[in-house]
Amino acid sequence: MRCSLAVATLAIGLAAAARAAAPAAPAAPVRAAADSCLSCHATLKDERLRKPAELATSDIHHAQGITCAGCHGGDPAATDSSAAMDPRKGFVGVFAPRAIPEMCGSCHSNAAYMLRYAPNIPTDQLSQYRTSKHGLALAKGATDVAVCSSCHGAHGVRPPSDARSPVYPTRVVETCARCHADVALMNRYGIKGNEVEEYKKSVHYAALMEKNDLSAPTCKSCHGAHGATPPGVDSVANVCGTCHVSQLEKFDQSPHKDAFAALQQPACEACHSNHAIGQPQDSWIGVADKQVCGACHSAGDAGATAATAISGALASTVAAEASVGARVARVKRAGMLMDAADVKLEDAHQAYIMATVEIHTAIPARVEKQTATALADTSAADKDAAAAEKEIRYRRTGLFVSLVVIAIAMVTLAFKVRSMER
Amino acid sequence: MRALDKLWHALDERFELEPIVEFVTHKVVPRHRHSWAYYFGGLTLFFFLVQVATGILLLLYYRPTAEAAFESVQFIVTRVPFGWLVRSVHSWSANLMILSAFAHMFSVYFMGSYAKPRELTWWTGFALLGLAMGFGFSGYLLPWNTLSYFATRVGTDMVSKVPFAGAWLLKFLRGGNEVTGATLTRFFGFHVAVLPMLTTLLLGVHLALIQRQGMHVPVSLEEEAKKRKPIRFVPNFMLREGVVWLLGLAALAALAAFFPWELGTKADPFASAPAGIKPEWYFLFVFETLKLLPAHLFGIEGELLGLGAFAAGGLVWFLVPVLDRGRPGGGRGRTFFVLGWLVLAYIVGFTFASFAGVFK
Amino acid sequence: MRAADETPAVSRRIALNWLLGTSLGATLVAALYPVFRFVIPPRVAEAPVNRVLAGKLSQLPDNSGKIFRFGSKPGILIRTPTGKVRAFSAVCTHLGCTVQYRPDLQHIWCACHNGQYDLQGKNISGPPPRPLEAYKVDITGDDVYVTKGA
Numbered sequence: 065m066r067c068s069l070a071v072a073t074l075a076i077g078l079a080a081a082a083r084a085a086a087p088a089a090p091a092a093p094v095r096a097a098a099d100s101c102l103s104c105h106a107t108l109k110d111e112r113l114r115k116p117a118e119l120a121t122s123d124i125h126h127a128q129g130i131t132c133a134g135c136h137g138g139d140p141a142a143t144d145s146s147a148a149m150d151p152r153k154g155f156v157g158v159f160a161p162r163a164i165p166e167m168c169g170s171c172h173s174n175a176a177y178m179l180r181y182a183p184n185i186p187t188d189q190l191s192q193y194r195t196s197k198h199g200l201a202l203a204k205g206a207t208d209v210a211v212c213s214s215c216h217g218a219h220g221v222r223p224p225s226d227a228r229s230p231v232y233p234t235r236v237v238e239t240c241a242r243c244h245a246d247v248a249l250m251n252r253y254g255i256k257g258n259e260v261e262e263y264k265k266s267v268h269y270a271a272l273m274e275k276n277d278l279s280a281p282t283c284k285s286c287h288g289a290h291g292a293t294p295p296g297v298d299s300v301a302n303v304c305g306t307c308h309v310s311q312l313e314k315f316d317q318s319p320h321k322d323a324f325a326a327l328q329q330p331a332c333e334a335c336h337s338n339h340a341i342g343q344p345q346d347s348w349i350g351v352a353d354k355q356v357c358g359a360c361h362s363a364g365d366a367g368a369t370a371a372t373a374i375s376g377a378l379a380s381t382v383a384a385e386a387s388v389g390a391r392v393a394r395v396k397r398a399g400m401l402m403d404a405a406d407v408k409l410e411d412a413h414q415a416y417i418m419a420t421v422e423i424h425t426a427i428p429a430r431v432e433k434q435t436a437t438a439l440a441d442t443s444a445a446d447k448d449a450a451a452a453e454k455e456i457r458y459r460r461t462g463l464f465v466s467l468v469v470i471a472i473a474m475v476t477l478a479f480k481v482r483s484m485e486r
Numbered sequence: 487m488r489a490l491d492k493l494w495h496a497l498d499e500r501f502e503l504e505p506i507v508e509f510v511t512h513k514v515v516p517r518h519r520h521s522w523a524y525y526f527g528g529l530t531l532f533f534f535l536v537q538v539a540t541g542i543l544l545l546l547y548y549r550p551t552a553e554a555a556f557e558s559v560q561f562i563v564t565r566v567p568f569g570w571l572v573r574s575v576h577s578w579s580a581n582l583m584i585l586s587a588f589a590h591m592f593s594v595y596f597m598g599s600y601a602k603p604r605e606l607t608w609w610t611g612f613a614l615l616g617l618a619m620g621f622g623f624s625g626y627l628l629p630w631n632t633l634s635y636f637a638t639r640v641g642t643d644m645v646s647k648v649p650f651a652g653a654w655l656l657k658f659l660r661g662g663n664e665v666t667g668a669t670l671t672r673f674f675g676f677h678v679a680v681l682p683m684l685t686t687l688l689l690g691v692h693l694a695l696i697q698r699q700g701m702h703v704p705v706s707l708e709e710e711a712k713k714r715k716p717i718r719f720v721p722n723f724m725l726r727e728g729v730v731w732l733l734g735l736a737a738l739a740a741l742a743a744f745f746p747w748e749l750g751t752k753a754d755p756f757a758s759a760p761a762g763i764k765p766e767w768y769f770l771f772v773f774e775t776l777k778l779l780p781a782h783l784f785g786i787e788g789e790l791l792g793l794g795a796f797a798a799g800g801l802v803w804f805l806v807p808v809l810d811r812g813r814p815g816g817g818r819g820r821t822f823f824v825l826g827w828l829v830l831a832y833i834v835g836f837t838f839a840s841f842a843g844v845f846k
Numbered sequence: 847m848r849a850a851d852e853t854p855a856v857s858r859r860i861a862l863n864w865l866l867g868t869s870l871g872a873t874l875v876a877a878l879y880p881v882f883r884f885v886i887p888p889r890v891a892e893a894p895v896n897r898v899l900a901g902k903l904s905q906l907p908d909n910s911g912k913i914f915r916f917g918s919k920p921g922i923l924i925r926t927p928t929g930k931v932r933a934f935s936a937v938c939t940h941l942g943c944t945v946q947y948r949p950d951l952q953h954i955w956c957a958c959h960n961g962q963y964d965l966q967g968k969n970i971s972g973p974p975p976r977p978l979e980a981y982k983v984d985i986t987g988d989d990v991y992v993t994k995g996a
Contacts, residue, residue: 463743
């Protein structure tokens with residue numbers, strides 16, 4: 065008993081020493097034989113003091129053997145509370161916001177230390193954080209900005225891949241919203257505070273929540289997580305382009321690229337907005353009210369002419385797809401084999417989708433090249449439908465002929481009966 | 487010719503065929519101003535034979551599984567030569583058979599032919615109509631398209647209202663709690679094995695009874711029938727029936743030509759039911775009536791009450807030969823005559839009103 | 847006198863019989879011809895449900911792909927650089943374009959929005975939200991059969 069106690073004391077002594085020296089020489093994981101912090105706090109009536117002990121059991125750090133003292137210091141082997149929470153033993157009860165990033169970073173920025181626990185997680189969070197809007201404000205003395213625990217939780221920290229973690233893709237938006245939906249707080253920093261609300265109208269949020277597409281962008285996908293900062297005007301396109309590669313490539317070939325740069329206009333955002341990114345509509349193209357080109361172009365200029373050409377090409381394709389599609393569906397329901405026409409319609413739709421990517425070049429000829437392909441495909445499908453309709457008419461004619469034959473047989477038979485019965 | 491005579495002689499010697507020939511050559515059909523009504527039974531038989539022939543043809547390619555049923559019907563109508571025709575004729579002939587059976591039933595009813603001694607003929611005919619509707623109901627699902635799938639779901643759901651045995655009946659019909667591939671397999675079994683067997687049996691009895699008892703002449707037409715020379719069954723009536731059959735064939739050809747039966751889209755059990763789900767037209771009067779009933783009536787579920795009323799009505803219709811005591815001077819009772827017209831008006835009225843969209 | 851009376855009647859009866867026989871025969875032919883045609887199976891002897899002949903092994907070199915069809919829906923047959931044959935639905939899970947094999951990327955690629963799938967059909971880059979549906983491949987001699995839903 066005494067022996068094991070001695071070993072434990074020694075271990076804790078080593079751990080304390082290691083902590084004092086961290087991050088220079090991080091200690092090996094320490095599993096304390098007895099943790100008086102947990103056993104005592106778990107029995108406390110005050111929920112504020114009891115909760116951390118309860119949450120600790122689901123904490124990734126706790127699971128890895130890092131005790132309460134790993135962050136708070138003190139002496140977990142001591143049974144007396146004043147000895148256990150002795151500030152001389154490095155005990156800190158409540159961390160000041162400014163102390164938190166440094167405290168977490170003391171381990172998380174130490175590549176050699178992190179390698180032992182989680183070799184694949186990055187160790188640049190603290191340095192990123194220092195560049196973030198949060199980190200910069202914190203450095204200036206703000207206390208109402210996000211620190212590590214604001215997003216990850218203080219006790220009961222789970223890895224971000226855990227669906228219960230507040231930074232899991234489907235939950236991170238709400239986590240950001242805890243502060244960013246607070247209009248009064250945001251206004252103090254010159255932020256509107258409606259960004260999350262706007263984002264929730266976007267196709268990205270719909271993809272995330274309705275299709276459960278975890279790769280759909282959340283707040284952090286564009287703003288960064290630890291280095292959270294709005295992308296600058298000149299980097300918006302790069303941010304969107306990380307996923308929308310083809311559109312960016314086409315945009316770079318467009319006359320808009322240089323024009324937007326000269327006007328200090330963000331590239332994608334100019335037409336697609338930033339947070340409330342909706343499903344793009346062909347009807348956006350033009351200079352009329354509620355059409356995006358009208359922001360810079362007006363009727364009669366080269367841009368308006370190009371927009372008219374592009375929207376006309378798209379509209380004719382959509383109309384052709386709809387009318388031919390309906391015709392093919394009609395003959396298909398009538399029982400004709402329309403596989404070939406279906407394939408052509410699919411090809412046409414693919415060309416249409418390619419055309420909607422080509423829009424980003426803002427060059428009518430490029431869009432029209434795709435819509436011409438689409439129209440060729442729809443007209444081929446239309447020919448198939450016409451041929452099928454002709455076949456239906458041919459069958460009808462054949463049946464009509466046999467109908468005449470049957471009628472003749474019927475009439476002659478009737479005559480025969482009459483002549484027999486006379 | 488001599489060889490044929492010899493063959494006939496040999497057969498007659500063994501099977502005593504002479505009485506049958508004697509019977510057939512002397513068989514007559516009475517002639518009066520409502521003789522036309524005698525052709526509907528034969529016409530129904532014609533459509534039934536067309537059903538058997540086209541049904542067997544469809545069996546060559548049809549596959550009764552949820553995965554392959556729609557595709558196989560699609561294959562039949564798109565790739566098999568004249569598959570579209572065979573399928574279209576099968577569908578139309580089914581409808582015309584029911585129509586002609588209804589015409590047959592009502593003409594028999596109004597002539598009072600169900601009365602003694604022809605009760606059994608009426609009952610077998612009643613059962614045959616039930617079987618024909620069973621054919622229609624089970625066959626409707628087989629192409630496994632959206633419309634048929636949902637119509638079957640609604641239709642089978644009704645049996646669950648039957649007191650006590652409802653749940654069991656539903657499971658028996660559907661082969662589970664839902665309309666699935668299991669239901670399809672089951673309905674296929676009913677459609678091509680159970681119902682044809684029962685129909686053949688009952689049809690045999692029905693026809694044998696008619697041969698045995700001869701055609702019925704209503705009292706009011708007896709005078710006229712006595713005065714006029716009856717039609718010899720062979721060959722005159724047969725040839726006349728032939729004209730009617732050719733008319734039926736012509737109707738099938740015309741319908742197949744101008745209203746080819748559609749394929750629809752493949753059933754998707756997880757899709758929501760499309761608007762305007764309707765059963766086959768011969769169930770429409772039941773369907774629309776049940777829809778009109780309030781949810782609760784006299785403390786009983788409206789639909790249950792409606793089904794109960796239809797069951798009771800069907801029973802009365804079935805028991806007409808017993809219930810109708812006739813008039814003292816001969817002939818059928820006035821009550822049942824009026825009832826017949828009311829039933830006919832109700833069925834025709836509701837069916838047409840449903841097509842006209844009155845119940846929307 | 848009688849003979850003169852009868853001749854038109856007789857000839858009319860003969861004509862009627864001839865017409866009756868011919869038209870009944872024609873009706874019979876009209877009814878039976880479709881039946882005879884129906885019982886002879888078409889060239890494609892089976893409803894293509896969930897198994898198709900997707901291609902020939904000998905025409906599918908390593909590091910190449912080929913589009914085949916389940917009815918009107920495209921599938922893609924690929925042969926990896928190491929010679930493994932796999933099949934997937936060729937309908938991009940993003941907006942339904944037809945994907946293709948890119949020998950230079952050694953990936954399956956969608957031209958519409960630059961979506962990429964690896965050789966297991968998993969979405970690895972670009973907008974596709976889900977992997978491509980995988981099909982079962984059976985190789986009999988030189989024939990490559992693909993089965994859906996297996």
